[in-house]
Each structure stands twice: as C-alpha cells, then as structure tokens.
Amino acid sequence: MERSHPPAFWHCSTPNSPPDEFVRAVQRYAPTGGRRLATLLWNRDQRDLSGLPGFLDADHYRPTAAAAFGAEMQQAIARLQQAIAHSEQVAIWGDFDADGVTATSVLWEGLGQFFDRGPDSPQLSYYIPNRLTESHGLNRPGIERLAAAGIHLIVTCDTGSTNLDEIQYAAELGIDIIVTDHHTLLPQRPPVTALINPRHFPSDHPLHHLSGVAVAYKLVEALYAAQPDIPQQPLESLLDLVAIGLIADLVELRGDCRYLAQRGLQQLRRQLTTPTHPGVTELLLRCQAHGDRPTDISFGIGPRINAVSRIYGDASFCVELLTSRDGDRSRLLAQQADEANDRRKEVQQRVLQSVETQLEQIDLSTTSVIVLSDPQWDVGVLGLVAGQIASQWGRPTLLLCEDPFSDPPFARGSARSVAGLDLYELVNRQSHLLHRFGGHPFAAGLSLPLENLPLLREALNQQLLQHLGRFGGIQPILNYDLEVTVADLGQGLLDELRHLEPCGMGNPVPRLLLRQCQFQGVYHRKLRVKGQKLQYLITHFQLQDASCDQGFPGIWWGHYKEELPPSPCDVIVELDVNTNWKTSAKIPKYQVRLIDVRPSGESIALEMSRPDWGQASGDPVSMDQLAETSQQTWLTLIGIAKYLSRTGETRSRQVIQQKLGIGDRPLEIGLERLCHLGFSVHSPSPEAIAIRAISDDRGDRHLQSLAQPFLDAVCEEQFRQRHRQPQQTTLQTTSQTTSQTT
Numbered sequence: 001m002e003r004s005h006p007p008a009f010w011h012c013s014t015p016n017s018p019p020d021e022f023v024r025a026v027q028r029y030a031p032t033g034g035r036r037l038a039t040l041l042w043n044r045d046q047r048d049l050s051g052l053p054g055f056l057d058a059d060h061y062r063p064t065a066a067a068a069f070g071a072e073m074q075q076a077i078a079r080l081q082q083a084i085a086h087s088e089q090v091a092i093w094g095d096f097d098a099d100g101v102t103a104t105s106v107l108w109e110g111l112g113q114f115f116d117r118g119p120d121s122p123q124l125s126y127y128i129p130n131r132l133t134e135s136h137g138l139n140r141p142g143i144e145r146l147a148a149a150g151i152h153l154i155v156t157c158d159t160g161s162t163n164l165d166e167i168q169y170a171a172e173l174g175i176d177i178i179v180t181d182h183h184t185l186l187p188q189r190p191p192v193t194a195l196i197n198p199r200h201f202p203s204d205h206p207l208h209h210l211s212g213v214a215v216a217y218k219l220v221e222a223l224y225a226a227q228p229d230i231p232q233q234p235l236e237s238l239l240d241l242v243a244i245g246l247i248a249d250l251v252e253l254r255g256d257c258r259y260l261a262q263r264g265l266q267q268l269r270r271q272l273t274t275p276t277h278p279g280v281t282e283l284l285l286r287c288q289a290h291g292d293r294p295t296d297i298s299f300g301i302g303p304r305i306n307a308v309s310r311i312y313g314d315a316s317f318c319v320e321l322l323t324s325r326d327g328d329r330s331r332l333l334a335q336q337a338d339e340a341n342d343r344r345k346e347v348q349q350r351v352l353q354s355v356e357t358q359l360e361q362i363d364l365s366t367t368s369v370i371v372l373s374d375p376q377w378d379v380g381v382l383g384l385v386a387g388q389i390a391s392q393w394g395r396p397t398l399l400l401c402e403d404p405f406s407d408p409p410f411a412r413g414s415a416r417s418v419a420g421l422d423l424y425e426l427v428n429r430q431s432h433l434l435h436r437f438g439g440h441p442f443a444a445g446l447s448l449p450l451e452n453l454p455l456l457r458e459a460l461n462q463q464l465l466q467h468l469g470r471f472g473g474i475q476p477i478l479n480y481d482l483e484v485t486v487a488d489l490g491q492g493l494l495d496e497l498r499h500l501e502p503c504g505m506g507n508p509v510p511r512l513l514l515r516q517c518q519f520q521g522v523y524h525r526k527l528r529v530k531g532q533k534l535q536y537l538i539t540h541f542q543l544q545d546a547s548c549d550q551g552f553p554g555i556w557w558g559h560y561k562e563e564l565p566p567s568p569c570d571v572i573v574e575l576d577v578n579t580n581w582k583t584s585a586k587i588p589k590y591q592v593r594l595i596d597v598r599p600s601g602e603s604i605a606l607e608m609s610r611p612d613w614g615q616a617s618g619d620p621v622s623m624d625q626l627a628e629t630s631q632q633t634w635l636t637l638i639g640i641a642k643y644l645s646r647t648g649e650t651r652s653r654q655v656i657q658q659k660l661g662i663g664d665r666p667l668e669i670g671l672e673r674l675c676h677l678g679f680s681v682h683s684p685s686p687e688a689i690a691i692r693a694i695s696d697d698r699g700d701r702h703l704q705s706l707a708q709p710f711l712d713a714v715c716e717e718q719f720r721q722r723h724r725q726p727q728q729t730t731l732q733t734t735s736q737t738t739s740q741t742t
Contacts, residue, residue: 102245110220158212206255213245248302252506282334310380
C-alpha cells in the first residue's frame with residue numbers, strides 16, 4: 001500500500017507590519033535594508049526598543065550574574081571551596097551528547113584551575129556514561145567505581161535532576177553531589193548539596209533557557225568570582241565550548257543564552273587564527289567551516305561530537321578532543337570523530353529504511369503514536385530516526401532496540417515529539433510501565449521490560465486518542481517568514497537576515513516563500529566517503545522565476561531529482577552560504593536549502609496564511625468582518641480555558657464547539673495554541689476536555705502571534721461555510737477547463 005506523508009499547512013508567521021518608528025530603529029543596525037529584518041523582529045515579539053540593541057549586538061547586552069541562582073549557587077561554591085581547601089577528590093559526571101560533552105569540558109577546564117589534574121595524583125576526574133550500555137544520568141555501577149577511587153564530591157552537568165535513587169545511594173557511600181542541569185525538575189527537590197537548574201526561574205527570565213553547558217559555565221563563573229586570584233586561564237576562553245553546546249542542543253536562544261552564543265561564536269571564529277583549543281580548530285577544518293555561523297556548529301561540529309557516542313558508545317575522548325593542547329593528538333581525535341560521523345550517516349539511513357518497512361505494515365489511520373522496535377536497530381541513532389519519522393508523519397514516535405537476551409528482556413530507545421504536544425508528559429503518565437525515563441517536551445530517552453512494550457503502545461495511543469478526540473496524526477504547520485523572488489536572493493538579503501543570528505529554538509532560521517518557480521539543471525548524487533557511495537542523497541538545482549533571467553543555486557537533502565516537479569511550483573527555502581565556495585571558482589558563494597515544494601495551485605489552496613477570499617455570489621463578506629469574528633472566537637476560547645482551569649471542571653467537545661461556533665479542525669488548532677500559552681489540555685474521556693493552567697501565560701503582546709494559526713483556520717471555515725456552493729462550482733469549472741486543455 002503506497003502512502004504519502006501528510007502535507008504541511010504553509011503559514012505566514014509575520015502577518016503584522018511593524019510601525020515606522022520601529023523600522024527606523026532597526027535600520028540603524030541594518031543600513032542597507034532593515035524593513036524585512038524589522039518585520040521578522042516585530043513578529044517574533046522583539047518589540048522593545050530599549051532591548052533591541054542588546055538583542056542585535058552582544059556589546060549592548062547586560063548579562064545576568066551567576067549569583068542570580070541564589071542560595072543554591074552559594075551552597076555549591078561553599079562546597080567546592082571546602083573541597084579545594086581539603087584537597088578532596090572531585091569527579092565531574094557528564095553526558096554523552098554535544099551539550100553534555102561540552103559541559104564536561106567546561107568544568108574540566110574551569111574547575112581545573114582550582115584542582116590538580118596531574119597524572120600522578122589528580123584531584124579532578126570526569127566520568128561520561130556509555131550511550132550504548134548505560135544511557136543518560138547517574139547510575140549505581142558508575143557511582144560505585146567513583147567511590148572506590150576515593151571520590152567525595154560529584155559535580156554533574158547536563159544531568160542529575162531526577163536521579164533520586166542514585167543520589168541517595170551516593171550519599172550512603174559518603175559522596176556529596178552538586179547538580180548542574182537544565183532538564184525537567186521533579187516536584188520535590190532531591191537531597192543534594194546544591195541543585196543549579198534554570199527551570200526554577202520563570203519562563204521569561206533571561207537564564208530560564210540555559211542549556212547544560214551554559215549552567216556549567218555559570219558555576220565556573222561563580223567560582224572565579226569567589227576566588228579571583230587563583231585562575232590562570234581567562235573565563236572567556238571557555239566560550240567557544242559554550243557556543244558549541246548551546247547551539248547543538250534544543251534550547252531557546254533568548255536572554256543570556258543568546259548572549260553566550262554570540263560571544264561564543266566570536267571565540268570560535270578565533271580558533272582558526274589564534275587557536276586555544278586545537279581540537280576545535282581541527283573540527284572546523286574538517287567541516288570546511290570558518291566558525292562564524294551557527295550552522296558551522298549545527299551542521300558541522302555538533303553532529304561530529306554526537307556521532308562518537310552514537311557509534312562507539314564511549315564519548316570520553318571528546319573531552320580530550322575539545323580541551324587538549326596537543327595539536328597532533330587533537331588532529332587524530334578529530335579524524336576519529338569525523339569517521340564516526342560518516343559511519344553514523346550510513347547507520348541512520350539503514351535504520352530509517354528498516355523503520356519505513358515496518359511502517360508499511362501499520363494502519364496509520366488508527367495510530368496516533370508510533371511505537372516500533374527491532375533487535376537489530378542501533379540504539380545510538382534511534383533519536384535521529386525518530387525525529388525524522390515524527391516530522392514526516394505528524395505523530396510522536398518511539399523507536400526501541402530490543403534486547404531479548406538480557407535478564408529480564410529489555411527494550412531501550414528514544415522518543416521524539418511533534419509541535420504542540422508535550423512528549424515528557426505523554427510518556428511520563430505511563431511511568432509504571434517503564435524502567436528509566438528522562439527528557440523534556442521535545443525529546444526523551446527510555447527503557448522498559450520487553451513484556452511491557454505492547455502495553456505501552458496501547459496506553460500511549462489511547463491516551464493521545466482521548467487528547468485529540470480522534471485517531472491519526474497532528475497535521476504539521478510549516479511557517480515561513482517572508483515572501484521573496486529569486487532576484488531578492490543573495491548577499492544583500494543574507495546580510496540583513498544574519499542580524500538574527502544565532503538562530504535556534506524561539507528564533508528559527510528565516511524561511512522564505514517563492515511562488516511560480518521552476519527547477520533547472522537538476523541532478524542528484526550520493527555522498528562519497530573514502531571512495532565509497534553512501535545511501536545518502538543530495539539533489540542540486542537552479543531555482544528560476546520571472547524576476548530575473550539567471551537561476552539561483554540550491555540543494556535538497558535526502559531526495560532524488562525525480563521528486564522535483566517539472567511544472568511551476570511554490571517553494572519554501574532557507575538562504576545560506578555555501579561552505580565549499582572557496583574551494584573552486586565554479587562553486588557559488590550562496591545557495592538555498594529546499595524545505596518544501598508543491599505545485600503552485602495546490603500551494604495556494606492549502607496555505608495557512610490569510611487567504612485572498614475575493615468576492616463570491618451571495619451575501620458580501622469582508623476580510624475585516626471575518627477577522628473581527630475570529631478574534632472574538634479566540635478570546636472566548638481563552639475565557640473557557642481560564643474558567644475550566646479555575647473550577648477544575650470539564651466540558652464536552654460538542655459543547656465547546658457549539659459555544660465557539662467552530663468545527664473540528666479549528667478547535668484542534670485552538671487547543672494546540674492554548675498549550676503554547678501555558679495551558680495543559682487533555683481528555684479524561686473520549687468526548688470530555690479538561691484544561692489546566694501549568695505556567696504563567698505569555699502576556700497580551702504575544703496573543704496575536706500565538707493565535708494566528710487558529711484565527712486563520714476560523715476565517716477559512718467561516719468563508720467556506722458562506723460560499724460553499726459557489727466554491728464547488730468554481731472548482732468544477734476549473735477541473736473541466738483543465739481536462740479540456742490536456
């Protein structure tokens with residue numbers, strides 16, 4: 001049975017034009033343009049003129065002091081000072097992904113200014129769990145080994161907030177623990193010496209979104225401030241490592257996160273001229289990158305660091321790679337990381353093909369959560385593949401590797417979510433079926449007895465069915481930011497958009513819509529490694545439209561050339577620099593990455609930006625009338641949400657729809673928007689809806705941008721209801737005309 005992925009709704013994320021005063025303020029930073037940049041900033045809620053300089057230029061940002069962590073930071077520094085004074089042995093407990101490895105490296109270098117790291121009698125050591133055999137977090141065998149080595153203090157990074165049993169076990173062995181982490185907190189504080197986790201802060205606090213490496217950096221910053229006469233290495237020399245972890249991890253680059261990433265990219269750029277971390281320099285050279293772009297990390301350094309644990313399991317040598325001052329040793333380790341990344345691509349593609357084969361045997365019309373397993377899958381790449389499947393099919397996806405020979409038989413793997421659905425909450429409700437589980441709303445890792453796997457699959461599907469009120473996936477929404485032509489593409493537009501960098505969650509890479517385009521000079525090739533062809537495709541093309549005679553180069557990862565339509569089409573792309581352009585005069589400096597494509601007529605029909613309704617026969621309707629009605633419907637929905645949250649009551653789906661006067665699809669989008677506004681929405685029974693406030697809302701200034709997909713859906717439904725018959729007639733006429741001309 002041949003199936004296609006559900007098409008995404010294309011939605012303009014910049015519906016509001018900024019006032020002239022704001023545009024003029026932005027143009028001081030982008031003198032060659034500015035209006036497009038102002039439109040993006042305005043619609044991304046960067047509207048405070050006083051905060052604009054600090055957002056666009058790190059020199060004007062005032063970073064938040066480490067002391068903001070209050071008593072927890074004070075307790076951590078006091079315990080570290082005690083360890084320094086008594087020459088105690090201290091171990092750093094890290095994690096194996098890019099954020100965890102860079103966090104370990106920052107503590108290794110930062111704490112290494114205060115503790116002896118010599119080979120004869122080191123006071124400081126580090127421990128990174130094996131991805132393939134140990135998984136994330138603290139574990140008893142590792143703690144036992146550290147206790148046997150005489151460790152009295154463990155400092156975690158990027159992990160530890162939820163390991164209650166292991167923390168208690170360490171205490172029984174006489175080991176104190178300082179937790180530095182950024183993952184979801186438990187309701188009760190674990191019994192540790194200090195818990196430094198930015199999740200304690202409200203969501204609008206400048207430190208709330210710090211990743212693991214940034215929290216580790218704040219601990220080192222506080223220790224530097226407490227004992228300023230000891231360190232010989234400048235604190236700022238760690239910032240290239242901080243930037244790598246921040247940009248590679250799934251955190252919002254806002255507030256201090258953005259500032260640290262900006263400063264870190266400046267430090268990263270210096271590694272090619274005045275290297276302080278030879279391993280980072282070697283990684284940049286192997287990526288053919290200059291260190292000045294976030295994509296040098298997200299598509300270059302980050303995947304290479306992550307690939308080490310995905311392929312080898314043990315990522316400990318990555319700390320040596322990032323911190324060694326030995327150029328020859330760094331070159332060798334960088335080569336190993338590069339080879340691991342090549343191998344990772346092959347393994348990921350093979351597992352993806354196996355998953356897709358299993359998917360062909362599943363009725364996705366009755367599946368809301370994809371849960372698949374296989375004993376042959378490589379556990380190290382399951383998170384990557386789960387993300388691909390979740391994105392393609394609009395369903396949360398759990399992929400697990402079975403180990404039927406363990407005692408008892410176990411399954412272990414990764415989960416990835418889709419927009420608007422809290423994966424952590426979804427899976428954690430079935431914690432009684434799990435052995436280990438941890439993560440955040442977008443991604444998680446888990447293990448469970450193999451016999452519980454069918455129960456977990458059924459429970460998750462039934463739970464999400466109650467939440468959605470139907471089987472199936474959540475139709476993806478693909479946002480674009482600006483509509484441009486091929487003539488607009490190039491250095492001028494890229495220079496303007498680069499003021500938004502570093503981009504990441506909360507501040508995504510700008511996406512551009514181009515209409516009525518055609519592809520010329522299309523060909524595809526397979527990536528080559530050491531003379532071998534990998535099962536990894538890249539299609540090259542020239543994008544053309546009526547705005548200019550010359551095409552603009554572009555690439556499409558993972559697709560054959562035959563997948564590009566020959567007829568005029570609309571596309572969504574990202575504009576970027578071609579990192580290989582300096583290697584040959586024939587290679588263009590700029591290119592676009594194709595995100596989505598569809599025939600032009602189909603694009604207009606499915607797009608979620610405000611439609612050009614026109615005038616049909618019957619009662620006239622204006623866009624203003626539809627917009628006013630949809631705004632009132634949105635406010636009514638918020639009122640219902642607040643009432644149900646305050647009273648603890650539920651209402652049936654039918655009652656809410658009658659109250660709002662909307663159908664199934666607008667209601668689903670509205671409930672998903674409420675989740676972004678700080679509400680939790682679930683269904684205690686198939687027809688009932690419960691809504692609870694779980695965090696402070698984002699304020700009135702955010703309501704318009706948050707509500708836009710809902711407003712568009714309501715407008716479209718109202719219009720179609722008023723003009724259903726004329727619309728059908730128009731479609732029939734169009735169909736007849738098309739058939740006569742073909």
